[in-house]
Structures are given as structure tokens and as C-alpha cells.
Amino acid sequence: MSDRYAVVGNPVGHSKSPEIHTLFAQQTGQDIEYTRLLAPLNDFKTTVMRFAGEGGHGMNVTVPFKFEAFDLSSQLTLRAKMAGAVNTLRFDGAAIYGDNTDGAGLVADITRNAGLSLSGSRILLLGAGGAAYGVMLPLLERKPDFIHIANLDESKARELAGRFSAYGKIAVSSYGALRERFDVVINATSAGLQNAMPPVPSAVFQENTLALDLVYADNPTPFMTFANRYGAKVRDGFGMLVEQAAESFCVWRGVRPDTKPVFAFFGR
Ligand code: NDP
Structure with a gap:
């Protein structure tokens, strides 16, 4: 089965992250599935814990949950700690690693x-x-x-x-x-x-x-x-969006994809 990832937000329908990460996965030969997840405004934690409990490997976090993701993380990178916000979660057993790649x-x-x-x-x-x-x-x-x-x-x-x-x-x-x-x-x-x-x-x-x-x-x-x-x-900010996605992909998969094909895919 593919390793599962998602972008969680509210709203989240507009997010380009699934397309971007699917292109990264194809390019680097990684077997992942990446979806959008709409979390209720008052129940971010349940949405994340359910996804992790069902075997999810990691998440991107978008508005308005970056501060809640910070609070939910059991370990933080320095850049996330200093930012006071988390846009990338990685699940490993009971540990929730919080990073900020923006x-x-x-x-x-x-x-x-x-x-x-x-x-x-x-x-x-x-x-x-x-x-x-x-x-x-x-x-x-x-x-x-x-x-x-x-x-x-x-x-x-x-x-x-x-x-x-x-x-x-x-x-x-x-x-x-x-x-x-x-x-x-x-x-x-x-x-x-x-x-x-x-x-x-x-x-x-x-x-x-x-x-x-x-x-x-x-x-x-x-x-x-x-x-x-x-x-x-x-x-x-499109370039920043694609590059932060590449950084998150690297956090999860240990390989930094080439972003040029993604710019070409979106006609940039
Ligand atoms: P916040 O709500 O945390 O902060 C908004 C900031 O904008 C405050 O400093 C506020 O000033 C200022 N502001 C709002 N309206 C005006 C105005 N009319 N004139 C001058 N200043 C104004 O938002 P974020 O920091 O989370 O997001 C900022 C932007 O960055 C968003 O548009 C978001 O989409 C973008 N972004 C893009 C990313 C990417 O990957 N490309 C990643 C993350 C964010 P004050 O404090 O005085 O009210």
C-alpha cells in the first residue's frame, strides 16, 4: 500500500499541494498517496489524530491550523519553534514531529x-x-x-x-x-x-x-x-509554495525533488 500524506486546512479545496506532491513522487519514484483533508474549525486535533491512527505518514498544515499544529507537536525543529507555527507534520509511532518549511x-x-x-x-x-x-x-x-x-x-x-x-x-x-x-x-x-x-x-x-x-x-x-x-x-508566492512543498517532501522522504517540472506543469 502507498504511504499516505494529506494537506489539512479549512478551507482546503483550493490547495495545489496534492498535485505538487504527486508530481514530486512520480519524479523521485516514491510510492505515496496525497489527499486533501477538510478539518472542522473546532476539531483540528481529532482530524489529525484519526489520520495518523489510520497509518498516515505526514501532513501539510494550512490556514487556520498552523498554530494548533504547533501545539500538537511532541517535537519541534528550531525553525518551527522560532516561527511559533508548524506547516509540516511527520508521524512516527506516538511521536508527532513539527516543522516549518515556509x-x-x-x-x-x-x-x-x-x-x-x-x-x-x-x-x-x-x-x-x-x-x-x-x-x-x-x-x-x-x-x-x-x-x-x-x-x-x-x-x-x-x-x-x-x-x-x-x-x-x-x-x-x-x-x-x-x-x-x-x-x-x-x-x-x-x-x-x-x-x-x-x-x-x-x-x-x-x-x-x-x-x-x-x-x-x-x-x-x-x-x-x-x-x-x-x-x-x-x-x-507561487514559487515559495512549490519550494516549501519540496522542503516538506524532503522532510518526509529524505530526497529533495527538482521543482522545475512543477513550474512547467502549472505553466509558470
Ligand atoms: P496574518 O493574518 O497572520 O497577518 C496579516 C498581516 O498583514 C499583519 O501584519 C497585518 O498587519 C497585515 N495587513 C493586513 N491587511 C493589511 C493592509 N491592508 N495593509 C497593510 N498591512 C495589512 O496572515 P499571515 O501572516 O498568515 O499571511 C500573510 C500572507 O502570506 C497571506 O496572504 C498568505 O496567503 C501568505 N502566505 C503565503 C505562503 C506561500 O507559500 N506562498 C505561505 C504562508 C503565507 P497588522 O498586524 O497591522 O494588522
Whole structure:
């Protein structure tokens, strides 16, 4: 019988993870079955424990359960501990291993797919929610010059900076105080989901700035359109999605698949 995996969320119908992991399995010759699992909003734990009890090997966790998955894990990787959230579960006997591959996925998309070395770069991170927490450690491990965080609620940005201050140089300000130019601007706000954008000034972009929106969209988000107008090269969050899936696949199966055929499959 194939080893069983699933993506669990609510909603989960839109998730591309089953297609992505099935392509990875075909490419690497791994015998797995990967499905979508809708968990009731008030009963994530039962859904996960039932899947594990029936022999499931691992799960990807999506909105809104990444914090509950963190609480459910009996062991956590450092990146999951620092993120305070789990997007990858691995079951082994009674143990539940929790990991967070979102940040590694973003770094892989920037370095492998966009071809940019993050070492010595000036990074602007917009937002201080769950996604921002997930990407901080993997970004700092690439030794950027510094990360500057801007958020509408500045106290949340300071809290985020405080958690990671031991890992590198981090600055915080309001959007209005942003004056300098950056090499990489990451939109980790959820503004794009409402077809809006954070109030970032055009002064942060220069020619060759990489402007990356974590939201994945068929059409450019307002942030991408704005950044492009001021000379930035733009990407949406599709690359991060595929790369975090490759990282999760590696956590489970010990082999990191080539992501290029997946981009081609989705016409990217
Ligand atoms: P959260 O709800 O935890 O945080 C939302 C953040 O967005 C907060 O910092 C909030 O600011 C800010 N925000 C919301 N609306 C606006 C606005 N109109 N203008 C400026 N800031 C705004 O969400 P997540 O961090 O979990 O998710 C953020 C995005 O990242 C989502 O769109 C999600 O789809 C995407 N994502 C993509 C992944 C991928 O693989 N591509 C993986 C994970 C997430 P404040 O605190 O001031 O309210």
C-alpha cells in the first residue's frame, strides 16, 4: 500500500499541494498517496489524530491550523519553534514531529529561482503576522546586511524583531518613515487577499529590487503592479509554495525533488 500524506486546512479545496506532491513522487519514484483533508474549525486535533491512527505518514498544515499544529507537536525543529507555527507534520509511532518549511521555501525561491544571493542584502519585510514569523530565521541564516520590518501596528513589528534579534541585525519602523532603497522587498501582509496593498512608499524600490508578494495569484497583485512601476522585478508566492512543498517532501522522504517540472506543469 502507498504511504499516505494529506494537506489539512479549512478551507482546503483550493490547495495545489496534492498535485505538487504527486508530481514530486512520480519524479523521485516514491510510492505515496496525497489527499486533501477538510478539518472542522473546532476539531483540528481529532482530524489529525484519526489520520495518523489510520497509518498516515505526514501532513501539510494550512490556514487556520498552523498554530494548533504547533501545539500538537511532541517535537519541534528550531525553525518551527522560532516561527511559533508548524506547516509540516511527520508521524512516527506516538511521536508527532513539527516543522516549518515556509521560510526555507521562500529562501529557495529567491536564491534558486530568482537567482539572488541574500548574503549582504538589505531586506524590507512588510507585515508581522504568521507568515512573517515563518520567514525570519531562514532569511537571517543567509546573512543579509539587515532586515527592516514595517507593519501597520508597529508594536507587533517590534515584538517580531525582538524574537529574532540574536540572529542578525533587525530594524523596525512605520511605513511612513521608510526612506531608503532595498535589494529585496517581501510583502508578507495579507493585503493582497483583499486586492489591496500595504502603504509602502515607492522610494523603497530601485532598479533590480526584487519585490516578492507571498500571496499567490493568477494576476499581478496591487503590490506587484506598484513595485513594477518603480523598476522592481516582481514575483508572487507561487514559487515559495512549490519550494516549501519540496522542503516538506524532503522532510518526509529524505530526497529533495527538482521543482522545475512543477513550474512547467502549472505553466509558470
Ligand atoms: P496574518 O493574518 O497572520 O497577518 C496579516 C498581516 O498583514 C499583519 O501584519 C497585518 O498587519 C497585515 N495587513 C493586513 N491587511 C493589511 C493592509 N491592508 N495593509 C497593510 N498591512 C495589512 O496572515 P499571515 O501572516 O498568515 O499571511 C500573510 C500572507 O502570506 C497571506 O496572504 C498568505 O496567503 C501568505 N502566505 C503565503 C505562503 C506561500 O507559500 N506562498 C505561505 C504562508 C503565507 P497588522 O498586524 O497591522 O494588522
